[in-house]
Amino acid sequence: MxxxxxxxxxxxxxxxxxxxxxxxxxxxxxxxxxxxxxxxxxxxxxxxxxxxGLDGRLRTAGLALGVVLFLGAYLFYMNLGWYADQRVLPRSSDWLLDQLPSWNLIPLLSWGWLALHAWAAVTAALYEPRRMPFLLFLLSLYLCVRTLYVFLSPIGAPAAILDMRELDSLFSYVAGEYTFQNEFIFSGHTAVPFLFFLFFERARHKAVMLAGSFAMAGAVLVTRNHYTVDVLSAYLVGYAIYSLARVSFTAVNPQLRGAVTSASPTLR
The missing domain is CATH 1.20.5 (Single alpha-helices involved in coiled-coils or other helix-helix interfaces)
Known part of the structure; x- marks a missing residue:
């Protein structure tokens, strides 16, 4: 060929x-x-x-009560937060902050935090509608407990803080009205995603929120927006808040016991 x-x-x-x-x-x-x-x-x-599977009247009543509790807790936070910002508190540092580099991850703490929690809220509404009253109760309890910590804390900002009020447009808009400067122990950036991690029952939802909590924990440390003890306390106090919420929610209204845990047989 x-x-x-x-x-x-x-x-x-x-x-x-x-x-x-x-x-x-x-x-x-x-x-x-x-x-x-x-x-x-x-x-x-x-x-x-x-x-x-929603029980219309019972869930509506529970949801309405949860909204009222959450708004009340937020008003409590706003009033005591305003008081906390009037104090001149001493700045300090800690061993870990002195070892860590200083990185400007402020966008992660503002826009990243907002996106993470928008996703969490939508996911909870879609996949856990029966448990929304419990979620609102949980967040209300968290707000009340954290507000007391902020109100009673005698320590001001870390010495080398990257001030979100000056470096971020979103935070500068809400600072002093919806969030405050002298609120350190414990870290809300870390605690709220962790509470969603505890709340969610599907593995993939839990994984997203736990990863988000760890990311926020690292970001608040390298930006010096929290002390190390604030981050550690976020997990310890956060778990205590979740446990207390589970017990007290069903104690207040045993009919809403099903709102604490999902009735779904398979959780992926």
Whole structure:
């Protein structure tokens, strides 16, 4: 066979191999598309199941009570937070802060924190509608406990703090009205994602919030927006708040016991 014929045959074989790969890739893509569609359908089925299982009047009453408690707790926080900001408190540092580098991760603490909790709120509403009264009760209790810590704390900002009021447009807008400067022990940036981690029961939701809590813990330390003890206390006090909320929520209204834990048989 001539060189030209051999070359033509080799080219034809190569084209055939490529066509086989294309067909195989097309089959793989079709399989992935079907799996994605089944996954989406399964997610929507889970969400529909959660919403279909709602007891209208009881859940509405619980949700309304939770909203009232949360608003009351936030007003309590705003008033004592304003008082805390009127004090001139001594600045300090600690051993770990002295060892860590100083990095400007302020956008993570503002916009990142906002995005994380917007995701958490939407996820809770979609996947845990029956447990929303408990979530509001949990966050209300957290606000009350943390407000007392802020009110009674005698220590001011870390000495090398990267001030979010000066370095971030979002925080500068809400500072002094909806959040305050002299609120350190314990770290809300760390504690709130951790509370959502404890609240969620599906593994992937828990993983997102735990990772978010760790990220916030690291960010508040390298920006010197909290002391090390603030971060440690966020986990210890946060767990205590969650445990207290579980006990007291059902003690106040045993009919809402099902709102504390999910009734879903499978949690992914």
């Amino acid at each position: 001539s060189d030209e014929g051999t070359s033509t045959l080799s080219l034809a074989e190569e084209i055939e191999r490529l066509e086989g790969r294309v067909r195989e890739s097309a089959r793989d893509l079709a399989s992935l598309r079907r799996r994605a569609q089944r996954g989406a359908q399964s997610e929507w089925a889970t969400i529909r199941e959660e919403w279909d």
